[in-house]
Every structure is written in structure tokens, then in C-alpha cells.
Amino acid sequence: MGFSVTVLGSNSALPTSERNPTAQVLEASGRFFLIDCGEGTQMQLRRNRVHFGRINHIFISHLHGDHVFGLPGLISTFGLLGRTKDLHIYAISDLEKLLTPLIDYFNRDLPFKVVYHPFIAERDELIYQDNLLEIKTIPLKHRVPTVGFLFREKCKLRKINKQACDFYDVPVKWLHRIKEGEDFVSENGTVIENMKLTLNPPPSVSYAFCTDTRVHDGLIRAVEGVDMLYHEATFLKDQTELAVRTFHSTAEQAARVANEANVGKLLLGHFSSRYRDLTPFLDEARDIFPNSFLAREGDSFDV
Amino acid sequence: MGFSVTVLGSNSALPTSERNPTAQVLEASGRFFLIDCGEGTQMQLRRNRVHFGRINHIFISHLHGDHVFGLPGLISTFGLLGRTKDLHIYAISDLEKLLTPLIDYFNRDLPFKVVYHPFIAERDELIYQDNLLEIKTIPLKHRVPTVGFLFREKCKLRKINKQACDFYDVPVKWLHRIKEGEDFVSENGTVIENMKLTLNPPPSVSYAFCTDTRVHDGLIRAVEGVDMLYHEATFLKDQTELAVRTFHSTAEQAARVANEANVGKLLLGHFSSRYRDLTPFLDEARDIFPNSFLAREGDSFDV
Numbered sequence A, B: 001m002g003f004s005v006t007v008l009g010s011n012s013a014l015p016t017s018e019r020n021p022t023a024q025v026l027e028a029s030g031r032f033f034l035i036d037c038g039e040g041t042q043m044q045l046r047r048n049r050v051h052f053g054r055i056n057h058i059f060i061s062h063l064h065g066d067h068v069f070g071l072p073g074l075i076s077t078f079g080l081l082g083r084t085k086d087l088h089i090y091a092i093s094d095l096e097k098l099l100t101p102l103i104d105y106f107n108r109d110l111p112f113k114v115v116y117h118p119f120i121a122e123r124d125e126l127i128y129q130d131n132l133l134e135i136k137t138i139p140l141k142h143r144v145p146t147v148g149f150l151f152r153e154k155c156k157l158r159k160i161n162k163q164a165c166d167f168y169d170v171p172v173k174w175l176h177r178i179k180e181g182e183d184f185v186s187e188n189g190t191v192i193e194n195m196k197l198t199l200n201p202p203p204s205v206s207y208a209f210c211t212d213t214r215v216h217d218g219l220i221r222a223v224e225g226v227d228m229l230y231h232e233a234t235f236l237k238d239q240t241e242l243a244v245r246t247f248h249s250t251a252e253q254a255a256r257v258a259n260e261a262n263v264g265k266l267l268l269g270h271f272s273s274r275y276r277d278l279t280p281f282l283d284e285a286r287d288i289f290p291n292s293f294l295a296r297e298g299d300s301f302d303v
Helices: A041-046 A071-080 A094-106 A163-166 A172-179 A218-220 A237-245 A250-259 A281-288 B041-048 B070-082 B096-107 B161-165 B172-179 B219-221 B237-247 B251-260 B278-286
Strands: A003-009 A022-028 A033-035 A053-061 A087-091 A115-117 A125-129 A133-137 A147-153 A206-210 A228-232 A265-267 A292-294 A301-302 B001-010 B023-028 B029-037 B057-061 B087-091 B114-118 B126-129 B133-138 B146-151 B206-210 B228-232 B265-269 B292-294 B300-303
Touching: A003 A041, A003 A265, A022 A041, A022 A206, A041 A071, A071 A087, A071 A094, A071 A218, A071 A250, A094 A115, A094 B096, A133 A218, A133 A250, A147 A218, A218 A250, A228 A250, A228 B300, A237 A250, A250 A281, A281 A292, A281 B265, A292 B146, A292 B265, B001 B161, B023 B041, B023 B146, B023 B206, B041 B070, B070 B087, B070 B096, B070 B265, B087 B096, B096 B114, B219 B251, B228 B251, B237 B251, B251 B265, B251 B278, B278 B292
Parallel strands: A033 A053, A053 A087, A087 A115, A206 A228, A228 A265, A265 A292, B029 B057, B057 B087, B087 B114, B206 B228, B228 B265, B265 B292
Antiparallel strands: A003 A022, A003 A301, A022 A033, A125 A133, A133 A147, A147 A206, B001 B023, B001 B300, B023 B029, B126 B133, B133 B146, B146 B206
16 A cells, blocks of 8 residues: 555646646555646546546645636536545535536536535644544645645554564464554463564655645644655746745745755645746755655656 | 638547547637637647637537536636637526636636627527628537537628729729629720629638537538538447437437538547547448548648
């Protein structure tokens, strides 16, 4: 079970002939999460062979068209394919008001339920959790209410140290309890501490998706130490003033966030359509944070 | 000044990784008309280098998502590009009710006006005309109110027969009146008939766009003699029953319409995503109507 991100769209508001508006699929321990859904996302899912039936949760960062205009088509297609499973959408509450009339008109007999999970963009919130994973919002600073999403595996159970268990004659029926953290108590009452019978758990992986935003301190704190950070880089540093004015970031600023937050790797995206060649983004970021990469349509990254 | 159709999307409701939902651009005497606007149309316009500023009129055949879900993104992009010219949209009146809340929310300061031209789908109507061209609706038979569009150049002026005008000593100042149809009257009162001084005008070109529909007699009459007919062919003839049930057509049926209506050429499209290889559509149609062609993304056809 991996933890990887596939880029479906890397461009900012004006799509180009080669770059789509924002969308990503995160595969986390066998679950598939769609993050943002710009126009053309359903075609991009097909091109990248993501099975539609595996998409059950969609996370929408903010209500600008280039992050949501793929939803009506995707929902219609799910309906035409006979989906019956609930589809969960996480966004600010306005989305439901905007989508409902469209779904009612264009998909009169939608065979599944769209379940909205509204959140308040101005504060961080735990918006999803299951036995393996939790997802929190990160308030961002954009022209409209906008959040990032922090995907984090829960602390995993410690691993059984098979050699130690053999040494202390631990019966098999105890292994589950030891994995859960209990000390072992033998039939004659001897107590063996859990730490002696187990190994450290595998590390919990985390991924932060942050677009669209100006740089701000709260963001840096929120993504501290994540394994991978997707940070928007709409412009190059020679357009810093424009970035600030439009509540976006430059590649340099994204790299500084990655550096200050001490993340594992940085993925840059949301490129302005004014740029055809993206290598200057990579150069600018790597000067500050060497482990930087470009989000490009169809590329997958292990987190 | 040509008269040509460029295919932006050839697929039916479920887009595939290679085929987009319906959209076409008709270039007629220097004007560009967008016909239907499925999801991804703005990217397809870019890929085919159609300048956004030349699109002033959009014709929507019916309100199924695969024919309209590209409109919000296209309108947003026009706004971001600073368009100021009115954008004219021709559709049944429901479209305005559905689009307005989206435009109001996502494009608060849209710098141009969207002008709706509602029509009644159940009757044929002249919905557009200028000095060169007229556009009429053709009522179709689908599950929701649906029309085709008939684009027809107006009768052109006769051409000056230069040799004859020289022979009869026609002064230059008369040429405009002769082109408009007047007889020539010389200074001594001699009348030379217009027909002797002019040649037949170039033919008036016509294009009919017909999707989605069952075959019906009214349609055949409406497209009688057009130079090019785009007719949907969602299925092959072995699925005729399914075609009838879903109010669609087969390639064979489309070819019969072309044959009975005595059109110049037939363009097939709106293929079901169940078909990957489209050559059977061409074979099936050409058995009945040899001058048949497949609509494929990016292909252009002179009408």
C-alpha cells in the first residue's frame, strides 16, 4: 500500500493546450482522494487510468472555477456509469448551493447520493478520518476563502519483534495484544515490557496540498515536517509584486516555505499560463530547496 | 473567405481519454461560430488555435451536460482575458437560469455581457442573420428539447461579366447597380438586360449540424440538399434497438438520411465511448452513402 500523488492538472486559471487546471489524486494506503476538480478532470482521470469507482472523497480547496468546473461533468459521468456508492465532497458550504441546481437539472435520476461535508475555511479542522488516515484543513490567504489539505497517516502500531517474542516464549494468541501496546504477562506472572517485544512502527507519511495562497507564517507552521508539500508557484520571483497583489506565490517563496518548514520534498504547481518553459521554476526553487520538483500532468510522486 | 468545420469533440456523453464531448467551430465567411460546448472545449479551442476573441456566438443544441459543461470555464476564461465584446448564446431559456448563478458567483466583475437568445426547440426558427448568413433551428427528436442548426449563406450577388460590360461600353459607375440586379440603360436609352452583363453567383454554401436525435422525416426534409450534414451516429447498426430506445441514431441511419436528403457530404460523430475503433462507422455509412467522413478531434472539413 503506497502513498503517492498523481498530477492531473498543473496550471493556474487559464488552461493552456498542454496544461490542465488543478486536480490531483492522492493514493493513500489503497484509498483514492481527489483534490480539486478543474475542468477536464474526468478526462485526466481516464488518461491516468484511475478507476472512477475508487473515487469516493473529493476535497475542494476553494471556489474558483479552475478548481471546481470539472465537478458537474464528473458527477454526471459517475451517474451514467451507474454508481450507487455515496460520493463525499468536502468544501465550503457555498458549493452545495451552486452544485445542487445543476445536478437536479442535468441528472434527474442520479443513482447515488452526493454527501456534502462543509467546513469553515478560516480555521483548521479535522474533516476526515478513518482507521489509517486523517485529513485536516489549513487556512490559506487568497482572494476568497481557501484552505490547504494536510493528509497524515495515523500513528501506526508497533511491529512485533519476532526474535524477542520467541526468546520470551510469547504464545501466538498474545501477539495481537502486544501489537496494540500491552506488556506481556506470562503464566507464572513475569511481566515483559512491550518495548522489549516490539520494534518502532513504520513512519507515518504526510502530504500537504497548498494552493492558492500568499505565503504566511501560519502555513509554514501547519506544514512543518511533512514528507511532501505541494505549494503553488504561480509566478517566478521577478513577478513577486504581482504574486502578492493577486494572493499567489512565486517559486522562490514556495521553496522558502519548504525550507523553513523542513519538509521532505517540494512539489511546485499552479503555473501561470504566461510560462511555457517551466525549468526556471525548478531552478529558482532548487537554489533554495534542492529537493524540489515540478508538477506535470500525468506524473506520479511517492510521498 | 472559407466555410469550414473544425471538430473539437466527437464523443457522446462519456468522454474517453482520446475523445472529447461535443463541440465544433464553424468558420463561415470570416465569422466563427461555436456549436455546443462540452467540458474541455476551451482547451480544445486552444489546441486548434482558434482565437478566443473571434468567438462571439455560441449555439447550444440541448441541455445535456456533454453539450454545455464547457460553458462556465469558457466564459470565465473570456473574462480573465479581459474580453469586453458581448457574447451571444443561443439555447432554450433554461440555460440562462442555470448559468446566471454560476457566472454571478465565479465571475463577479465579468467585463462583458452575456446576451441570451432563447428559442423554442419544438419549431424551426430563424435565430441569427447578418448580411451573409442565416442560421435556423431544426427540431430534433431526443429525450429533452433538442434542435439542430442549419447554417446557410444568403443568396449571393451575381458576378459582373467583364467582357460583356466592355462590349456594351458599360461605365464603371454602373457596375454596382448591375451587380445588385439592375438592367443597364445607356445614354441613348438602349436597355441591356442584367442577365447579359452578369454571370451566375457563386453557390451559397450550407451546413447542418444534427445531434442528438432519432431519425425522423422532418429532419430529412430540413436538411434537403445541404452541402454538408453532421449527423450523430452514437451506435453501429447492430445496436439499432438501443439507438431507438435512447433517442440516438446508428451510422447506417445517418447515412440513409444523407442519402434521402441528397446532401453533399456526411460527417459522422457523437460516438459512444464503447467503441474504440471507429472504422466500422465509416464502413457502415459508406455502404449507403459513399461521401461519408468521421468527425475526429482536430480535423477540419471544407463544407
